[in-house]
Amino acid sequence: MSVQTSSAQVTAANLESSDTSSFHEMNSILSSMKRAHLKSGPADAELRQDRLLRAIRLLKDNRVALAQAMSEDFGHRSTYQSMLADIMTSTLALQHAAEHVAEWMSAETVDVEQGMQARIQPQPLGVVGIISPWNFPLNLSFGPLAGVFSAGNTVMLKPSELTPRTSELVAELVGRYFDPMEFVVVLGDSKIAQQFSSLPFDHLLFTGSTAVGKQVMRAASENLVPVTLELGGKSPVVIAPDADLPTAITRTLTVKTFNAGQICLSPDYILLPQGSEQQLIDAAQKFMQQGFPTLQSNPDYTAIISERHYQRLIHVLEDAKQKGARVVSLAPSGEVDFDASSRKIAPHLVLDVTDEMAIMQEEIFGPLLPVKTYQALEEAIDYINQHPRPLAAYYFGENQTQQAQFANQTTSGGLVINDVMTHVTIEELPFGGVGASGIGAYHGIHGFRRFTHAKPIVIQSKEGASSQRIRAPYADKMAQLEAFLSQ
Structure with a gap:
């Protein structure tokens, strides 16, 4: 020391x-x-x-x-x-x-x-x-x-x-x-x-x-x-059926690629309307082509902090593959998905995930993004509520009734609608978790x-009227007390 x-x-x-x-x-x-x-x-x-x-x-x-x-x-x-x-x-x-x-x-x-x-x-x-x-x-x-x-x-x-x-x-x-x-x-x-x-x-x-x-x-x-x-915990991104999906994935990946996803508020998984998977993949690939045409030699892309954390992320990815997940690498064309020498891991979409996979059981803290589908918004809300309360939740969708439904029926340290992590940049807002994601x-x-x-500081008056009512004898005060309590 x-x-x-x-x-x-x-x-x-x-x-x-x-x-x-x-x-x-x-x-x-x-x-x-x-x-x-x-x-x-x-x-x-x-x-x-x-x-x-x-x-x-x-x-x-x-x-x-x-x-x-x-x-x-x-x-x-x-x-x-x-x-x-x-x-x-x-x-x-x-x-x-x-x-x-x-x-x-x-x-x-x-x-x-x-x-x-x-x-x-x-x-x-x-x-x-x-x-x-x-x-x-x-x-x-x-x-x-x-x-x-x-x-x-x-x-x-x-x-x-x-x-x-x-x-x-x-x-x-x-x-x-x-x-x-x-x-x-x-x-x-x-x-x-x-x-x-x-x-x-x-x-x-x-x-x-x-x-x-x-x-x-x-x-x-x-x-x-x-x-x-x-x-921390697993902060969800819910993409509603009426959301602009390219905007949602662009804003989600903006944070997921920042610091290579090594952020306590980073999106940890996506809840996506069933049938939208290919649209999501296409939008994600377009985002990467525009923002990260290269990764391994790109000064804008950050490495994983240590060998231990790098190996943990590779293990989580391999575990998902072995248990039936469909993995889509967002590495630029011609580049490796990950490199132990640089400790840089390309963002990966991990589809068809189940709760038996490690990637859905622990906070990821890296550029891996599981995608789970749902049929109705209530199903997505129920899934979030069945798990520990996250540090943040992110909801994409324009319907104000559904926005309010999501806000009222889920509990998280913070909630951002139609963006990711914005709340932490507003100094007037409290930042903290709830339940398993934090105290205070x-x-x-x-x-x-x-x-x-x-x-609290109290200065008693000269008369001290407030303390007189608890000073014995009480007989002469009882009638006044009874009158108050009987109102």
């Missing part, structure tokens, strides 16, 4: 992940940060804005080096995708918070009777822990800071070990831009992450798989640490509230 311990440098502790001293070192840092937070008192609006703006400067000033580090970690990652999804999106979230933090901090006055005064005072929680994943290593580390810093908290970050160059560079840069009592980065493997999730934070945010999310929640419960879990939401003011304690 290595831990950022000063504003100027990163100190390598070089501890084995099984060594309990790593836990004690992290706990010592957390204790120091908690003491500093209490000693300094709640951060004012100016300090909160300053922290948000420093995070923006860190990202903008070092965007080239950060994009290069991410590409090296992936084997190859589109520079445009890194600049857009990790740099720009994060800075927009931080900027939005910087512009509104003074407004969000204002106490809310509550109307009360009998001469009392009451207000709800937003209060910082303290030190927030963030465990971020590899697929968007900056977006999912710095995006949450919009809520964490605007709420007046400080932060300990554990970035993914699957993006070591990016994580090490982030640790180094945080040391330049932040005091160690404001922002600390902890580096290490998955066992260090397990220890990190056991620390007594004031709040813990985890982004990752549902399986690991259960472990994080279990560890946090030992200290009664409140958690926000941003998980953030973004914009919802992030501020997520990392804030809404503290």
